[in-house]
Amino acid sequence: MRHLNKGRKLGRTPSHRKATLSALSVALIKEHRIVTTVPKAKELRTFVEPLITKAKEDTSHNRQQVFSKLEDKAVVSHLFDEVAQKAMDRPGGYTRVVKLGYRSGDNAQMAVIELVDYNDIQPADSKKKTSTRRAGKSKKTSSSADSDADVS
Known part of the structure; x- marks a missing residue:
């Protein structure tokens, strides 16, 4: 039983877990938002x-x-110059975790973690969807349909 055991093992050795969290922290502080598993x-x-x-x-x-x-x-x-200055008036809760969906490769649940003072809630890829038009679609006219029927 895991009574009073805090933290997650993440399927890693302690040194690998420390390195992973350090690398994720560096990426989060640099980019202010990253996509990772929940x-x-x-x-x-x-x-x-x-x-x-x-x-x-x-x-x-x-x-x-x-x-x-x-x-x-x-x-x-x-972190000390910019991030801490923006978080100065906030008494905690500097990050936000927003669940996205499931990764197609292994069905792992994904999430965006972001610094609250830098980003609003929005998906990581906020690209505008554009509808594509098919230019190559040909329409048969009645005269070409008649000529095809005569040939047969």
């Missing part, structure tokens, strides 16, 4: 929100702690 998105939320809370108070100790999790100087700077 369990990874929910686990990423518990991983990245304390980092954003630490980034709200810009001290060298907090920078060292965040860098030990993310291991990317440019992303740490972006």
